[in-house]
Amino acid sequence: MEKIICAGLGPGDPDLMSLRAARAVQGARHVAYFRKAGRQGQARRIVEGMLAEGCVEYAMEYPVTTELPADSADYIAALNGFYDDWAARLEKLAATEEVVVLCEGDPFFYGSFMHLHVRLRGRVEMEIVPGITGMSGCWTATGNPITWGNDILTVLPGTLPEDELARRMRESDAFVVMKTGRNLPKIKRALAKAGRLEAAMLVAHGTTRQERIARVTEMAEGDCPYFAIVLAHGGLKRG
Amino acid sequence: MEKIICAGLGPGDPDLMSLRAARAVQGARHVAYFRKAGRQGQARRIVEGMLAEGCVEYAMEYPVTTELPADSADYIAALNGFYDDWAARLEKLAATEEVVVLCEGDPFFYGSFMHLHVRLRGRVEMEIVPGITGMSGCWTATGNPITWGNDILTVLPGTLPEDELARRMRESDAFVVMKTGRNLPKIKRALAKAGRLEAAMLVAHGTTRQERIARVTEMAEGDCPYFAIVLAHGGLKRG
Secondary structure (H helix, E strand, O other), rough: OOEEEEEOEEEHHHHOOEEEHHHHHHHHOOEEEEEEEEOOOOOOOOOOOOOOOOEEEEEEEEEOOOOOOOHHHHHHHHHHHHHHHHHHHHHHHHHHOOOEEEEEOOOOOOOOOOHHHHHHOOOOOOEOOOOHHHHHHHHHHHHOOOOOOOOOOOEOOOOOOOOOHHHHHHHOEEEEEOHHHHHHHHHHHHHOOOOOOOOOOOEEOOOOOOEEEEHHHHHOOOOOOOOOOOEEEOOOOOO | OEEEEEEEEEEHHHHHHEHHHHHHOOOOOOOHHHHEOOOOOHHHHHOOOOOOOOOOOEEEOOOOOOOOOOHHHHHHHHHHHHHHHHHHHHHHOOOOEEEEEEEEOOOOOOHHHHHHHHHHOOOOOOEOOOOOOOOHHHHHOOOOOOOOOOOOOEEEOOOOOHHHHHHHHHHEEEEEEEEEEEHHHHHHHHHHHHOOOOEEEEEEEOOOOOOOEEEEHHHHOOOOOOOOOEEEOOOOOOO
16 A cells, blocks of 8 residues: 655745655655646646656546536536546555645645545645645745735635625734635725725735735736736834 | 845754755854753754754853743843843854854754844845645645635644634634644533544644654543644535
């Protein structure tokens, strides 16, 4: 019985991968990664040029993305079947081979790997290599610390209702909003209600060549990549 | 004019340093790091065996730690003088030499480097290399994902009043409490009030040889390292 290594690859720049993750990637004979059908996928893109010759690749392509509402029973059933299927395939493969699963960011922080992890635990040995989170790549790109001393930091999904977003923004010294994209107009209104609109930044693809940083007030609505995050820096309690 | 590189070293295991940070450390001719007087210091410990021969070390030793209350004017004045002094010394050094400042974790996430950064910005070129946070090392060590899907994650300082801690714990899917130590009895009471005591974990020195993981309910009071964190996993909204 071999094992599955889930390698956290960090925020996007391959140079920000950990030494351990880089070694796992370079030594891998079997790598698996999630992606949308027809795309290269962010995890695979990060390791471009690093895989050994003859390394076998398993692209785990999501069966559905935007065709079905994300909270519909059909969507959830399709995704569950997809994860069940890949868990079974990787379990079988790991009986004789070590498999490296590539994951952008930090695998245990909103990562997709956890859907395999919850299915395989107790059945396959797994090793998780943590990574630098995407949000860390983004706040580092802004050139300003996100949190100081006794700051409270909140990580919020942009899917929350507007008033709840506003309340939590108001009550946090620093915050990060994930899942922006089509939620940006609502997030902007919540920022304004919380008195945090002027200073809020939007960062997409932090640390990569596609990096983009703007004040939220400067963003045209409808022009927000889904993976962009909105962040407000703390440190306001300092003298 | 050379520059200052602040190298985020990650949670403790040197193997979890990024490729870029490792290169900066190994190539450094001048390294500076914070530590308590008389201690080796966590940042310096992480790079043990990695520094080049002849590398000059600058141990920036905090002038005061527990002798004065942390909110007293004397304490704040002493710390400000200390940061001013080191900012001036590093600025002078960086006029002719590249300097690598070693920082555990992720420099812009509650890091000490930001006290130099705020003093040196606009005066010296600085490059910040993000790192894996200490909390990420800790939740990875628990073997369970910290956040799923639309979870809200809150990072709380253990110095908050008990009722505020309890309220914020109750309102978060997942949370991390920093600065535990002597605050542990209060944190335990807050966890109980929030209905989160049973599942809460305490992790110290995640990813290092001193790693220690326990349920909070199993911790004897008075037996909590200051740098331990308390965490409660999300994922409760999953079916």
